[in-house]
Amino acid sequence: MTQRSRNFLLLAPAGAWFLVMLVIPLTVVLIFSFGERGAAGGYVPAFTLEQYANLPARWAAFKNTLILAPAGTLASLLIAYPLAYYLAVRADPRWKTALLVLVIVPFWTSILIRSYAWIFLLGGRGIPALLAAIGIEDVRLINTPFAVLIGIVYGYLPLMVFPIFVNLDRLDKRLLEASSDLGASPWRTFLQVTLPMSLPGIATGCLLVFILLMGEFLIPAILGGGKVFFVGNALVDLFLQSRNWAYGSAVAATLVILMLVSVTAYMRLIRRLGAQREDVALM
Amino acid sequence: MNEAAYAPPSGLQAAKPAAGPIAELRNVSKRFGEVLAADGLNLSIEAGEFLSFLGPSGCGKTTALRMLAGFEAPSSGDVLLDGEVVNDLEPYRRPVNMVFQHYALFPHLTVAQNIGYGLRQRRPRPPREEIERKVTNALEIVRLEGFGGRRIWELSGGQQQRVALARAIVNEPKLLLLDEPMAALDRKLRKEMQIELQNIQRRLGITFVLVTHDQEEALSMSDRICIMRDGRIVQTGSPRDLYDRPRNRYVAGFVGSSNFFDGVAAAVSDTETQVRVAGGIMLSGRALAPVTAGQAVTLSVRPEQVRLARTAADGDKAGWDVTVLSRIFLGEHTEYLVKHDGLGEFMVLTPRQAELSDGPFNAGERLVAFWEAESALVLTQD
Numbered sequence: 001m002t003q004r005s006r007n008f009l010l011l012a013p014a015g016a017w018f019l020v021m022l023v024i025p026l027t028v029v030l031i032f033s034f035g036e037r038g039a040a041g042g043y044v045p046a047f048t049l050e051q052y053a054n055l056p057a058r059w060a061a062f063k064n065t066l067i068l069a070p071a072g073t074l075a076s077l078l079i080a081y082p083l084a085y086y087l088a089v090r091a092d093p094r095w096k097t098a099l100l101v102l103v104i105v106p107f108w109t110s111i112l113i114r115s116y117a118w119i120f121l122l123g124g125r126g127i128p129a130l131l132a133a134i135g136i137e138d139v140r141l142i143n144t145p146f147a148v149l150i151g152i153v154y155g156y157l158p159l160m161v162f163p164i165f166v167n168l169d170r171l172d173k174r175l176l177e178a179s180s181d182l183g184a185s186p187w188r189t190f191l192q193v194t195l196p197m198s199l200p201g202i203a204t205g206c207l208l209v210f211i212l213l214m215g216e217f218l219i220p221a222i223l224g225g226g227k228v229f230f231v232g233n234a235l236v237d238l239f240l241q242s243r244n245w246a247y248g249s250a251v252a253a254t255l256v257i258l259m260l261v262s263v264t265a266y267m268r269l270i271r272r273l274g275a276q277r278e279d280v281a282l283m
Numbered sequence: 284m285n286e287a288a289y290a291p292p293s294g295l296q297a298a299k300p301a302a303g304p305i306a307e308l309r310n311v312s313k314r315f316g317e318v319l320a321a322d323g324l325n326l327s328i329e330a331g332e333f334l335s336f337l338g339p340s341g342c343g344k345t346t347a348l349r350m351l352a353g354f355e356a357p358s359s360g361d362v363l364l365d366g367e368v369v370n371d372l373e374p375y376r377r378p379v380n381m382v383f384q385h386y387a388l389f390p391h392l393t394v395a396q397n398i399g400y401g402l403r404q405r406r407p408r409p410p411r412e413e414i415e416r417k418v419t420n421a422l423e424i425v426r427l428e429g430f431g432g433r434r435i436w437e438l439s440g441g442q443q444q445r446v447a448l449a450r451a452i453v454n455e456p457k458l459l460l461l462d463e464p465m466a467a468l469d470r471k472l473r474k475e476m477q478i479e480l481q482n483i484q485r486r487l488g489i490t491f492v493l494v495t496h497d498q499e500e501a502l503s504m505s506d507r508i509c510i511m512r513d514g515r516i517v518q519t520g521s522p523r524d525l526y527d528r529p530r531n532r533y534v535a536g537f538v539g540s541s542n543f544f545d546g547v548a549a550a551v552s553d554t555e556t557q558v559r560v561a562g563g564i565m566l567s568g569r570a571l572a573p574v575t576a577g578q579a580v581t582l583s584v585r586p587e588q589v590r591l592a593r594t595a596a597d598g599d600k601a602g603w604d605v606t607v608l609s610r611i612f613l614g615e616h617t618e619y620l621v622k623h624d625g626l627g628e629f630m631v632l633t634p635r636q637a638e639l640s641d642g643p644f645n646a647g648e649r650l651v652a653f654w655e656a657e658s659a660l661v662l663t664q665d
Contacts, residue, residue, distance in 0.1 A: 177354060178387035180374040182454070183404035189375075192400075196391045274391075 026256070032249035041243025051250035058251055061234040064220070066258070068145060068230070069213035072152035073160075073206050079153060080160035080205065085194075087161075088168035100165070103158050111155050115222040118154065122147050122223065143225035151219040156212065160205040167201025168194070203270045207263065214259050231255045303366055305330040305490050306351060306458055311360035312514075313346050320346040322514035323360070328458070328492060333484050335493040335501040337537065338511035344494045347511070348460050351492065353377045365457060375404070380451035381460040385467065386443050388435045394446050395431030398422065401454040421453040424483060441472045448480070452487060459484075461493045465500065477504055498537055502526075510534050528571050532581045532662045542589075542629040544582040548574045548661065556661045558582045562625035568659030581662045586632040588658040591619065591650050592641055602651040607644050617643060621652055 036046040055062075087099055106114060120126050122141040131139045141147050171194065179189040217232025224233075231251060238248030304327040313321040321343045328334055336344035349355045350362050353374035361368045369377060380401065388397050399418045402409055409417075422428055425445035435443065444464060451459055464480075465473045481504050484491045495501050501508050502522045509519040510533075518530040522538070529535035532543060546560035548570075556570040558580055568582050591605075605621040608628065619631040631652060644650060 172387065174383055174385065174387040175389060177374070178381075178383060178389070179400070181352060181354075181379075181381045182401035182450070183375045184400075185375055188404065193389060193391075 029249045029252050029256075032245055033253045035246040035249075037244045037246050041245070043245040043249075046246075051247045052254075054247060055250065055254060058231075058234050061229055061231045061251075062254075062258075064145070064228055065214060065216075065230045065232075065255075068148055068152065068220075068228075069210055069216070072149055072156065072213050073210045075149060075153050076156050076160040076209050077202065077206060080157055081164055081198075081202070083157075084161045084164035084168055084201075088165050088171070089173075089194075103161050106154075107158060111218060112222075115151055115155070115219055118147070118151055118223055122150070142223065143227045145224075145228050147223040148220050148228045151223040152213060152216070155219060156209045159208050159212070163204040163208065164198060164201040167198045167204075171197050199270070199274055203274075207266065210266070211259065211263065214255065214262075304328055304363075305365060306492075307361075307363040308347065308350070309361040309363065311347075311350060311357045311362060313343075313350060313355055314358040319514050321350070321357070324516055326509060326516065326519065328490060330457075330490055331488050332506045333481070333491045333493070333504055335495055335505040335508045336511055337495055337498060337501040337508050339496055342511040343514035344496075344511050345462060346514075348381075348462055348492065348494045351458060352379055352381050352460055378457040379460060380454050380456040380458075381462060382444075382447045382451050382464045384462045384464065386447040388443055388446055388450070390435050392435075393431065394427070394433045394435065394438070395422075397435065397446055398431075398450045398453050400450060417453050418449075421449040424452065424487075425449045426479075440467055441476070444468060444476065448483070452483065452489060455487075456489065459489050459491050461491060463495055464493070465495075465497075473500070480504060498539070502538065508538075510537055529583070529660070529662060530572065532583065532664050535581075535583045535660065535662055539585065540630065541583045541585055544584070544626060544629075545664070546580060546582060548576050548578045548580045551576050555656060556580075558661060560626065564625045566659065567656040568661040569657060570661040572663060574661060574663065579664050581664055583660045583662050584629070584654055584658065586618070586630040587616075587634075589629070589631040589652050589654045590637070591621070591631055591633060591644060591652050593644075593648075593650060602653040605650055605652045607646050607648045607650060609646055610643065619644065621650070623652070 032043050033051055034047050034049070036044045036048060036050070038044040083103075087096060087103075091099055119142060122128075124142075126141075128139045128141055131137075175193050175197070176189055179193045180186070184192060215232055216230050217236055220228050220230045220233055221236075224230075235248055235252055235255075238244050238251060306328040308324045308326045311321055311324040312319065324343075324347055326347075336347055338344050346355060350357055351364075353369070353372055353376075356371050362370055364372075364377065364379065389400065392400070395415075395418050398421050399414045402414045402417060418431065419428075422431060425448050427442060427445050427449065430438070430442070430446075435446070438446065444467075447464070461480075465476055468476060477500060480491075493501070493504065505522060507519060507521055508525055510517045510525065512533055518525060518534050520528070525534055525538045529538060535541050536543070544558070544560045544566060546558040546566070548556055549559045549565065550557040551570070551574060554569075555567050556574060558566050558568065560566055560582065566582050568584075570580075574580055592602075603623045603626060605623045608620045608622050610620075611618040615635055617633050617635070619633065620628055621631055622628045629652075
């Protein structure tokens with residue numbers, strides 16, 4: 001067998017998957033987005049930009065997504081980094097594996113059930129009731145952007161912890177000794193060695209969480225209660241409730257484009273931050 | 284001529300000789316759980332000297348170095364720098380720098396940024412021009428001019444080693460610690476670096492403390508060597524001292540090679556000690572430390588102190604009839620492995636000049652081997 005045909009065989013399954021699951025549906029979405037809604041819903045072939053002209057009607061969904069996805073990514077990063085740092089650098093090696101398993105434990109239960117648990121925690125008889133007991137009255141948490149943010153951090157934290165953990169775990173601890181030997185205090189060593197060296201892990205974690213958040217609909221549906229909704233919720237609504245496939249396709253296509261643009265910009269930024277660095281350049 | 288004219292061409296100032304030792308270990312022990320890695324170390328390091336810790340892995344030499352650097356605190360005893368006890372002083376507060384075994388260069392920084400790292404940590408931070416000047420200077424000292432903009436992974440092992448050295452010396456430390464710095468280099472490069480390291484040390488006048496398991500490296504570079512075993516210092520002295528006057532069999536085996544004949548001290552006098560070795564043969568030698576009759580001792584004879592001849596010359600009473608087992612040509616010298624019926628096998632190193640008159644000898648030849656009793660050392664076995 002030639003090298004060429006071997007390569008073809010290796011790539012065939014993934015290529016077929018890619019074609020059937022990604023290229024064809026996306027093409028369909030793109031075609032639909034230029035069509036019209038039929039009288040009884042669904043799709044009627046046409047070529048019109050009307051659906052795109054209607055996008056501002058769904059501005060709130062785009063706004064929420066474009067604010068809460070980056071904010072959720074950032075919040076996850078700020079909470080995940082110290083945790084990953086502790087696990088990789090400080091934790092007793094004997095306990096490392098056990099502690100790591102604890103990070104994954106939430107994955108053993110469906111995100112749906114876990115998010116429902118948060119309805120109770122954030123709802124009137126949960127945290128607000130506790131706050132009322134100590135004199136802080138009338139705190140409303142459920143169905144606010146804050147509740148959605150909490151749900152996001154809760155659901156996506158492990159995805160952020162792991163890439164950073166792997167990165168910090170591989171970090172040559174002798175570099176930290178070298179930095180200390182050269183006169184850098186622990187804090188300066190962190191800023192000048194640990195943090196820049198863990199940039200690839202941060203980049204991977206943020207990318208993973210951000211991309212998934214852009215398409216998120218479950219957490220806003222449960223914890224946002226129809227008040228804080230994402231583009232994902234708008235799509236569910238358009239396709240399943242109002243059966244306006246053409247308009248839904250235009251919203252979906254716009255989301256994909258927004259994602260492409262932001263991810264490209266993000267990759268550029270990371271490349272520049274880690275310019276000429278072997279580990280980042282390979283990303 | 285003014286003083287500046289004597290300044291080293293590098294522009295780096297030689298460390299001023301201090302009144303007392305620049306560093307001291309006073310009865311220092313270090314325990315890691317059950318393991319006693321360092322056991323009552325006493326050592327005084329003089330300003331400007333090149334000192335080596337020599338010993339097999341696990342002998343505690345690296346622990347000693349790490350206590351000087353501040354990465355480990357002694358379990359008991361005191362570590363002194365410049366007359367002050369620094370037991371718990373953090374590494375980043377010590378005027379000490381280290382060249383790490385695997386260099387530990389920062390992969391996210393350029394060569395110049397690596398070398399300037401220590402200078403940038405100083406408070407107040409030196410002006411940018413000063414840092415640049417010193418970095419350029421350091422690059423010159425390690426002969427890497429123009430490499431400042433390179434990335435670490437673009438460099439060869441030898442070049443990385445030079446960068447690690449430059450990163451340390453640019454800070455003009457009171458003490459430069461080198462942890463097996465040449466372990467990763469090939470033999471030829473290692474030789475070159477040894478010479479260069481010695482030149483740099485002499486030129487800058489910085490006190491060097493080297494850790495190595497390579498006796499040749501320690502012998503060729505150091506002013507003094509501290510031989511370690513099982514967490515203790517066995518003997519400290521100049522390479523010559525250790526070679527000529529080893530304290531015991533362990534030191535003699537670690538510094539240079541030697542033929543050892545184990546036995547029991549039979550007759551002891553001021554000038555000569557008789558040792559009864561295997562087969563009841565009596566050998567005589569010089570005891571460096573007092574031995575008592577009946578004590579288990581080892582007679583050590585350096586291979587280069589044994590002569591071989593086809594016939595015993597007149598007056599050479601202490602000749603041994605031997606058979607040549609093998610011959611290895613080493614250029615300047617030829618190494619023979621010979622065998623005596625009672626003494627067993629031993630090595631002989633014959634200089635080339637001697638070969639010209641009476642040799643070379645072939646395997647299987649029967650010869651006479653002899654050495655001066657004066658050159659045989661009677662050593663304790665501890």
